[in-house]
Amino acid sequence: MHRKGMNPDNVTPDDILCDFCGTPAWANDTPCVEGHQGSIICGKCLTVAYELAVNQKDKVETEDQCRMCLEHRDENGWQGAYEPIATICVRCVKQASGALNKSKHWAWTKPSET
Ligand SMILES: [Zn+2]
Ligand SMILES: [Zn+2]
Numbered sequence: 001m002h003r004k005g006m007n008p009d010n011v012t013p014d015d016i017l018c019d020f021c022g023t024p025a026w027a028n029d030t031p032c033v034e035g036h037q038g039s040i041i042c043g044k045c046l047t048v049a050y051e052l053a054v055n056q057k058d059k060v061e062t063e064d065q066c067r068m069c070l071e072h073r074d075e076n077g078w079q080g081a082y083e084p085i086a087t088i089c090v091r092c093v094k095q096a097s098g099a100l101n102k103s104k105h106w107a108w109t110k111p112s113e114t
Contacts, residue, residue, distance in 0.1 A: 041096055066089035
């Protein structure tokens with residue numbers, strides 16, 4: 001997401017925050033994946049989301065749409081702790097994990113499937 005009060009004509013890496021933990025992932029050189037409408041999930045959140053929603057099948061039930069794909073699915077995934085609370089669906093967790101895992105730019109390893 002974009003930091004509140006940022007200058008839209010001069011977006012800096014500091015202005016791009018992980019929707020799920022509020023970390024300026026780009027500025028910190030943290031692996032991250034972009035979703036729709038400027039949404040971002042960082043690698044740290046993705047690891048937690050993958051372990052909970054995919055491996056442990058510990059999914060949240062919410063009427064909210066997924067912040068990354070902007071759709072609501074019965075299969076929701078995981079929610080961050082940063083206000084406003086963002087939800088990511090299981091499909092996006094898997095897709096983002098696959099993309100980040102393959103990315104040569106980032107050293108990020110997908111949690112092993114259990
Ligand atoms: Zn994060
Ligand atoms: Zn999604």
